Amino acid sequence: xxxxxxxxxxxxxxxxxxxxxxxxxxxxxxxxxxxxxxxxxxxxxxxxxxxxxxxxxxxxxxxxxxxxxxxxxxxxxxxxxxxxxxxxxxxxxxxxxxxxxxxxxxxxxxxxxxxxxxxxxxxxxxxxxxxxxxxxxxxxxxxxxxxxxxxxxxxxxxxxxxxxxxxxxxxxxxxxxxxxxxxxxxxxxxxxxxxxxxxxxxxxxxxxxxxxxxxxxxxxxxxxxxxxxxxxxxxxxxxxxxxxxxxxxxxxxxxxxxxx
Amino acid sequence: xxxxxxxxxxxxxxxxxxxxxxxxxxxxxxxxxxxxxxxxxxxxxxxxxxxxxxxxxxxxxxxxxxxxxxxxxxxxxxxxxxxxxxxxxxxxxxxxxxxxxxxxxxxxxxxxxxxxxxxxxxxxxxxxxxxxxxxx
Numbered sequence: 001x002x003x004x005x006x007x008x009x010x011x012x013x014x015x016x017x018x019x020x021x022x023x024x025x026x027x028x029x030x031x032x033x034x035x036x037x038x039x040x041x042x043x044x045x046x047x048x049x050x051x052x053x054x055x056x057x058x059x060x061x062x063x064x065x066x067x068x069x070x071x072x073x074x075x076x077x078x079x080x081x082x083x084x085x086x087x088x089x090x091x092x093x094x095x096x097x098x099x100x101x102x103x104x105x106x107x108x109x110x111x112x113x114x115x116x117x118x119x120x121x122x123x124x125x126x127x128x129x130x131x132x133x134x135x136x137x138x139x140x141x142x143x144x145x146x147x148x149x150x151x152x153x154x155x156x157x158x159x160x161x162x163x164x165x166x167x168x169x170x171x172x173x174x175x176x177x178x179x180x181x182x183x184x185x186x187x188x189x190x191x192x193x194x195x196x197x198x199x200x201x202x203x204x205x206x207x208x209x210x211x212x213x214x215x216x217x218x219x220x221x222x223x224x225x226x227x228x229x230x231x232x233x234x235x236x237x238x239x240x241x242x243x244x245x246x247x248x249x250x251x252x253x254x255x256x257x258x259x260x
Numbered sequence: 261x262x263x264x265x266x267x268x269x270x271x272x273x274x275x276x277x278x279x280x281x282x283x284x285x286x287x288x289x290x291x292x293x294x295x296x297x298x299x300x301x302x303x304x305x306x307x308x309x310x311x312x313x314x315x316x317x318x319x320x321x322x323x324x325x326x327x328x329x330x331x332x333x334x335x336x337x338x339x340x341x342x343x344x345x346x347x348x349x350x351x352x353x354x355x356x357x358x359x360x361x362x363x364x365x366x367x368x369x370x371x372x373x374x375x376x377x378x379x380x381x382x383x384x385x386x387x388x389x390x391x392x393x394x395x396x
Contacts, residue, residue, distance in 0.1 A: 105294065105295065108355055122355070
């Protein structure tokens with residue numbers, strides 16, 4: 001419910017709006033302008049906040065990408081160490097294979113009977129050397145594949161990091177622009193207030209009164225088709241009478257009031 | 261093979277079987293002395309074809325002959341009283357094998373393997389003129 005003072009203020013504004021001889025913009029038009037202004041201020045503020053939030057998220061993403069980059073560098077270094085280790089293992093197997101072959105050659109030189117033990121050991125060692133070498137080669141290949149994948153991963157992470165950095169910069173630009181827009185809209189409101197003499201609170205009240213007035217007109221129109229006008233006027237006189245007087249048109253209900 | 265039952269000694273021959281460009285050759289244990297890792301070879305300018313250069317093996321300088329494109333170990337041989345290195349063989353195996361019908365080669369995995377003609381290799385290097393690769 002509106003307080004009596006507020007109602008009087010509203011009525012005054014409505015009177016002003018109804019007087020076509022007044023200079024400047026009409027309060028209803030001011031109200032629309034102030035509503036648009038308020039919306040612009042609100043939206044530019046939201047845009048600035050959202051842009052700052054995006055910038056913060058992008059910064060977090062970039063930090064995470066930096067950590068990932070460090071980790072992948074560490075993994076790549078480990079893969080290189082592993083590859084070097086498997087390389088040494090392969091060399092060791094090759095040397096062991098030569099030892100086995102030389103043992104076999106020595107066994108062959110001694111002859112089948114005397115060198116049998118050496119020949120058997122040579123065969124057995126060569127068999128295991130072959131298996132070990134094959135395993136080391138496979139592991140070397142796997143490590144090499146891992147190193148290649150890690151290298152690709154590093155490239156992708158660098159792209160993500162760069163993207164996050166770009167997004168952060170763009171978001172900062174958007175935040176700055178939105179803040180500037182908010183300031184400009186605020187200044188626009190000040191200039192509009194100076195030029196029209198209106199203010200946002202008045203405009204809001206006018207808009208509210210306008211809404212209620214439209215609702216009243218709508219209700220009266222709907223009621224007019226369902227009941228005799230005289231009956232309607234009689235029923236609404238206690239409310240509409242003061243309203244009409246407040247609007248400066250006491251003649252509208254003067255006859256009825258005289259009867260009342 | 262080393263795992264065969266013991267036949268009479270004269271039908272067996274110990275040594276190594278190598279692969280040179282998809283062909284197998286046998287080298288007896290009396291000639292093949294040792295297998296060594298691929299050495300660092302010092303090339304000799306103007307040396308005849310077939311002589312890769314010189315290598316240090318167990319404190320001694322040995323001439324290294326080129327026997328093929330393989331990447332296997334160096335076979336150190338004792339031939340005509342001097343040590344030789346053979347480089348370029350693949351898939352080297354050692355053991356005692358059945359002599360083939362000729363008596364010069366062996367039978368390896370059911371296949372007749374001829375002996376490596378070390379004499380021809382040696383002769384080729386010795387007969388070639390030094391400096392022939394300079395166009396002299």
